[in-house]
Amino acid sequence: AVNHKLWPEIEKVTMQQLHYARLGVGGAGGWQLFAEDGDMRMYRREEEADGLVVDPLKACHVVKGVTAREVCQIFFSPEYRSGWETTLEDMTIAETISNDTLVFLQTHKRIWPASQRDALFWSHIRSVPDDQDPDASDLWIVCNHSTEHPQYPPNSNKCVRVYLTVCIVCQTFVDPPKDPNKISRDDITCKITYCSVVNPGGWAPASVLRAVYKREYPKFLKRFTSFCIEQCKDKPILF
Numbered sequence: 001a002v003n004h005k006l007w008p009e010i011e012k013v014t015m016q017q018l019h020y021a022r023l024g025v026g027g028a029g030g031w032q033l034f035a036e037d038g039d040m041r042m043y044r045r046e047e048e049a050d051g052l053v054v055d056p057l058k059a060c061h062v063v064k065g066v067t068a069r070e071v072c073q074i075f076f077s078p079e080y081r082s083g084w085e086t087t088l089e090d091m092t093i094a095e096t097i098s099n100d101t102l103v104f105l106q107t108h109k110r111i112w113p114a115s116q117r118d119a120l121f122w123s124h125i126r127s128v129p130d131d132q133d134p135d136a137s138d139l140w141i142v143c144n145h146s147t148e149h150p151q152y153p154p155n156s157n158k159c160v161r162v163y164l165t166v167c168i169v170c171q172t173f174v175d176p177p178k179d180p181n182k183i184s185r186d187d188i189t190c191k192i193t194y195c196s197v198v199n200p201g202g203w204a205p206a207s208v209l210r211a212v213y214k215r216e217y218p219k220f221l222k223r224f225t226s227f228c229i230e231q232c233k234d235k236p237i238l239f
């Protein structure tokens with residue numbers, strides 16, 4: 001994939017998103033907590049781009065019984081998506097760049113009163129050593145970033161094209177630390193940071209968008225993490 005024309009952008013955006021995900025939500029970042037559910041904390045910043053609500057979102061969650069690799073592979077893999085992405089109406093793999101990089105075209109269910117949306121984005125999965133703690137386990141990241149494709153020009157179908165940058169960054173913790181082949185799922189937790197910026201593409205009332213985000217994002221992350229636990233519970237642990 002390194003010789004693919006998108007590779008420099010994929011590398012840059014993925015590493016930028018990794019850095020962004022690891023920034024805290026305290027301090028002057030302007031993050032406001034807008035949803036809480038158990039260990040899940042969801043923050044947003046109120047931002048507009050040419051009159052459109054593009055509120056950046058950051059969610060932090062801790063999930064027991066799954067590893068960072070398992071969570072990221074489920075988030076990345078097309079075959080699982082219909083099981084957890086409830087707002088999805090259709091999904092096409094527009095291009096397979098490599099085994100860790102795909103281009104998706106997704107049509108999302110229409111959200112009244114706005115018109116239906118679609119998203120065309122590359123999706124890249126990778127593991128990176130934790131530069132802040134070398135003897136910690138690797139971080140896993142999936143980064144999704146809008147892109148263009150000659151076969152799927154925007155607004156060519158009935159949908160308004162959204163522009164998004166999304167990342168999910170995960171890290172596995174084993175507690176109590178023990179001999180690797182004696183670890184059970186009860187000993188592992190996965191720390192998840194999910195970040196998204198979605199530009200709705202065409203006009204949608206700020207009040208509608210904020211209400212939709214407030215309703216959809218907590219539901220989305222809860223459903224995704226429950227799906228991961230369900231998928232992994234009877235399988236050997238993938239570190």
Ligand SMILES: CCCCCc1ccc(-c2ccc(S(=O)(=O)CCO)cc2)cc1[C@H]1C[C@H]1c1ccccn1
Binds near residue numbers: 111115164166204209
């Ligand atoms: C009037 C609404 C305009 C925007 C509609 C829209 C489109 C795509 C998306 C979106 C697209 C991709 C991702 S992902 O994380 O990459 C996973 C792969 O599917 C995530 C969210 C979001 C929303 C906004 C509804 C909001 C919403 C929030 C969580 C789930 C569904 N809908």
